Amino acid sequence: MSTDSEKGDILLEMRDIRIDGFSDERWHEIIKGVDLTLHRGEVLGLIGESGAGKSTLGKAAMGFAQPGCKIKSGSIMFDGLDLASMPEKEKRKLWGSRMAYVAQSAAASFNPAHRLIDQTVEATVGHDINPTEAAKQDAVQLYESLQLPDPDTIGERYPHQVSGGQLQRVMTAMAMSPRPDLIIFDEPTTALDVTTQVEVLVAMRDIVDRFNTAAIYITHDLAVVAQMADKIKVLRYGEEVEEAETRKMLSKPEAEYTKSLWSVRSLEKPEETSDDTVLSIKNVDAAYGNSIKVLHDVSINLPRGKTVAVVGESGSGKSTTARVITGLLPPIGGTVEFNGEPLPAALKQRSKEQLRKIQMIYQMADTAMNPRQTVADIIGRPLEFYHGIKGAARDKRVAELLDMIELDNTFLDRFPGEMSGGQKQRICIARALAAEPEIIICDEVTSALDQIVQEGILRLLLRLQKEFNITYLFITHDIAVVKAISDEIVVMNQGEVVEQGLKSEIFAPPYPDYTKLLLSSVPEMDPDWLDQLLAEREG
Structure with missing residues (x-):
């Protein structure tokens, strides 16, 4: 991570950004006047709960509004270019060349019918940044720097022929291939196991440092953002709660909401045994x-x-x-x-x-x-299939199951797309419970x-x-x-x-070697944790 003295000129400046989203047959304000400043070579961590607006704001940094959203007002200046007023045709010349996006689900972001190397260089070749063969040679070097196995040949594989962690690193190589000025990392390690996550974090950090790339790192994992970010911005309900340099934010957060995020992982169940x-x-x-x-x-x-x-x-x-x-x-x-x-x-x-x-x-x-399908149908299906419960009896039992998962009857007619991630997972729990x-x-x-x-x-x-x-x-x-x-x-x-x-x-302790590896790979909310871990393993 860079220090203040190492930061370059301002690359991205967003002022009073307001973004609307369409749901329930009307527009709602989901980003409510947020400012954001990012210097060259700097990494900004965006954190907050589901629905805080992290991904929406991150995509808006590229002048992009996802389907169902619109950038209503505010200025977005990228290296002197006004993205807010720029025609989409012109922005498309920047997307994939000077700006790149690394998604949460690598598996869903690759075309299963094309080899990894061809997808890695597609933007670079398409934007005439490098001819095909030169781009492929550079991709192999990126694979090597990202510590992918068999960097000379792994690009010949198809997406399903590599692991999730390897695919995530290939996606990072794809983003870096055109040497962009800005990368948006959107929950890039969420689905990875702890040992693979360490490898991917090290690779992403090294790449960002080597090419002086600015990045916005979106995550809900506080320990991960501590390893990646120079500064942290906390969002809630589409508004900024606070922003500070990472060490200050971790040691002395000012807002009560931020303090609540820091203390949330206190749950630990006392173990119980059973011979049955x-x-x-x-x-x-x-x-x-x-x-x-x-x-x-x-x-x-x-x-x-x-x-x-x-x-x-x-x-x-x-x-x-x-x-x-x-x-x-x-x-x-x-x-x-x-x-x-x-x-x-x-x-x-x-x-x-x-x-x-x-x-x-x-x-x-x-x-x-x-x-x-509505929530009533999703939960009602196992009631009919396993128990033969239909009609009014089914509706009554669905309502009881909703109560069990701490949701009310207003959810009965909702579709999955109208709920948050946590609410959808509760519905899946209710569906499982319906079978008893x-x-x-x-x-x-x-x-x-x-x-x-x-x-x-x-x-x-x-x-x-x-x-x-x-x-x-x-x-x-x-x-x-x-x-x-x-x-x-x-x-x-x-x-x-x-x-x-x-x-x-x-x-x-003492731990077997593999268990020790797993436990040592769990990130801690200490900006020095990753460096110390690497030093210990190298030593």
């Missing part, structure tokens, strides 16, 4: 296709009414284990027993009652719900949520577990979430269980 096992995974092997074996002799017990957290890097086998339990991926060896009885391996072989008792909540609520399951598998259900909303979801899950004696299998890469919700922990690496036990046992 509801589900046992016994010596399970699993594979995709005939040759790619991904689970090796996995054995896990789920105590009734408790929470088992499964942690590990991307590709460790966490989600594959969930797919085996639900029958989506029949194992090639071993068994899954539910209440002492073997479960049929494949989903289609299971009875409706067996399906009802094991439910799943997914990471991305957006893609887990039909955007054309004994086990709920939670697959990264809080990773896309800001920390205040995340804490609310975790408290809700803990309350529901206590009320209904539900067993949770909680898949996550967030160690703070593990501390908040788990009784027992399973650590997986490369398809194997490398450690399991009570939370107090797993978090007590």
Whole structure:
């Protein structure tokens, strides 16, 4: 991170920005007179809850209003150019050349039909910044600087042939290829495990420093922004709460709201034990296709009414284990027993009652719900399918389920697009509860949520577990979430269980090497943490 004396001239200056969004058949003001100044080579962290306006403001810095929004007033000066009044045709000459955007979901941002190298250089070649072969040679050097494996050949792969962390680094290379003056990083590490996140943070920071690129880093992770930003701006409800240099903001925030953000991760569940096992995974092997074996002799017990957290890097086998339990991926060896009885391996072989008792909540609520169905239909569907409840009885039960998840009847006629991320995840929880399951598998259900909303979801899950004696299998890469919700922990690496036990046992030193790596990779709210970690590992 740069110091004040190292900052260059002002690159971006936004004054009294007001942006409207269209919903409920009318326009609402969602950015309410915000100012922003960014120098060359400087990184500004934008933080705040879901709906604060972080992404909307970040895109507006490029003179861009996302669908359903319009920049109503204010000035946006980029290196002397007035983006607010510039025709879109002229702005398109800047987008992808002098300005770049790195999205949260790398997987959704690549064309699956084209090789990575071709997509990396597309903007550079299209804007006549470099001819194709020179751009490709430069892309290979960027891959190497971003510590991607096999930089000479990885570009020949397709998006589905690399991991999430690798794809995120390729997207950073794509953004850097034209050597832009400004990059907008929009939650670029949210979906990554902690060890991959460290690699991506180091790579992004090095690239920004090397090319003196200015950046706006949008995130809800305070510890991550502490490693990346020179200064931090806090937003709430489309308004600025405060802005300060990073160290000052972390040590002495002035606004009460900012102080509440700093103290939100205080939730930690006391562990509980139980000898009553509801589900046992016994010596399970699993594979995709005939040759790619991904689970090796996995054995896990789920105590009734408790929470088992499964942690590990991307590709460790966490989600594959969930797919085996639900029958989506029949194992090639071993068994899954539910209440002492073997479960049929494949989903289609299971009875409706067996399906009802094991439910799943997914990471991305957006893609887990039909955007054309109302909340009443989304929650009502399992009531009809599993219990045969229809008509007025169904409506009454849907209302009861909404009350359980702390939402009211005004949500009944809403569509997913009319709700916040936290509200949508609560609806997914209600849908799972509608089946009245004994086990709920939670697959990264809080990773896309800001920390205040995340804490609310975790408290809700803990309350529901206590009320209904539900067993949770909680898949996550967030160690703070593990501390908040788990009784027992399973650590997986490369398809194997490398450690399991009570939370107090797993978090007590001395640690096995892999567990130590995971724990040491959890960012801390200390601007020096990343540098100290790298120094320790190099030493």
